[in-house]
Amino acid sequence: MKILYSDIRPLATEDGQETIIDCITEQIKKSDSIDIAVGYISKVSLEELERLVEENKIQHVCLVIGMYYIEGMPENSYHAAMKINEKWKKERIGEIRLVRPLKYHGKIFCFSNHSQCFASVLGSSNLGVIKPDASNLRQYEIDVLSEDAKECSDLKKFVDALEEDRCSANIDDIDPKALTLIHEQNVSLDGIDTVEQMPPKGVKLYFQHQTDISFELPLKVPSFDERFLDDNKHFTKSNINVCYANPRNKRKSRDWYETQMTVAKQITRLPGYPEKNAPFFVVTDDGYWFKAHTTSDGNKQFSAVGDELIMGRWLKGRLAAAGLVAPVNDTQKDTARLGMITKEMLEEYGCNTVVFTKTDQQALDDDDRKLDVWTLSFENKNK
Structure with a gap:
């Protein structure tokens, strides 16, 4: 087990310490398949995951999002997820799913090659850790990297269960009327004198x-x-x-x-x-x-x-x-x-x-x- 850190002052990383984002990026480069189960995502982190998948020619990807079906989903993240899900389905490489019967708040990243999970990252990080934005720029996370075969197998088995229809559904199969969309504030009129x-x-x-x-x-x-x-x-x-x-x-x-x-x-x-x-x-x-x-x-x-x-x-x-x-x-x-x-x-x-x-x-x-x-x-x- 290896501890992974955020690099945010005054808790900046020290010599020999690895950041979460560097570790995840490196594991993706070694993978042909990735399975991710998190509570929350952001539009920019979705787009970054899409880029990493394409850049590294990932053959299989499944992203499970655990909190939005019950809590509601930010509108801009929803539209980004729908677009990327459609692309992955068309390319037959993967999908984006929402957990339905419960709130899943865990954070697991599983990395596989030739059908074998060789590494897993487990901890506090949602998908936003791979592309910080204004909302989480100063948010400190700490995770662990496991390369133990038994631990990786158990975590992958758990994520596989979340991907089953009894736990989640493809975002495209969910009726938009059954999902509360949280509207982002239109800020383009802010500061206009006549408004x-x-x-x-x-x-x-x-x-x-x-x-x-x-x-x-x-x-x-x-x-x-x-x-x-x-x-x-x-x-x-x-x-x-x-x-x-x-x-x-x-x-x-x-x-x-x-x-x-x-x-x-x-x-x-x-x-x-x-x-x-x-x-x-x-x-x-x-x-x-x-x-x-x-x-x-x-x-x-x-x-x-x-x-x-x-x-x-x-x-x-x-x-x-x-x-x-x-x-x-x-x-x-x-x-x-x-x-x-x-x-x-x-x-x-x-x-x-x-x-x-x-x-x-x-x-x-x-x-x-x-x-x-x-x-x-x-x-x-x-x-």
Whole structure:
């Protein structure tokens, strides 16, 4: 048995001591098969495991996660796990499973070669130890490495039992409605002067005052395979992906958050739809408050007043917080258009429309004008 350490001051590793991350990485290099059973994971650690599996040409991998089925799972980790699980299943090398009948809080890493478990790591470390992030950067763990044949065999046998259907299920086989997804906070609107955050009670109050005047606004996006088709039919140069249109200034890319909510005439002409250039307040389902209006020919543009990035920060920020897309710093350099919002992303998120509903409430703006208050919802319909 060998003790493994974290390397965090003032308990930095000393000469002759091995870190947990170095040991796990080294054992993966020696393996053709790995089985891991932990309580918790993170999105970045999942992606790091995916990289290690691919880099070391691992032939079999199974990750069992023990706490989320009962406690709920962070939304961004869930979407990352679904994507990686699909990839491993397609490549026929492994899967990601969730323990169902109980809370499993143990942490075991088993490393095998030619069907023989030759090393195991057991201790306090969840999967996040292989790729620390802000949440566990100062979290000290201590584990042990066993290369004893009997101990390794017993631990592998235990993990094999966790992988059986009586204990766990493939994450893709679990009904999303049976799994509580914990939504990550959309921080892309933080610090915007014209946007306020509301307490949950305030949001709930406005949603309780909704009227029957309501409009469902479709989000026009291409499929993943259509993301290079630049005609208006495929919406790569308009609506939520307008940031990929030709930049106004050739030396400066459009901001990734730039968004145009283009609403069809059959909606804008319906009774009760806001008049052109008449401002109103919106309160979003996740607690943001800002002023908006409808503009342009045919009253087709729906946007926040004074900042064309706010709607994008709200919509795309939600998708980024869910782990479905990463914000792009320079859209002109995103030649693969991986930052483009697609039908597949919205399908995985569980919503492809924004619901816009009038309330019976009004509020004063900075000019002491009474403005109507509307609600905006972009909710996962699978919750």
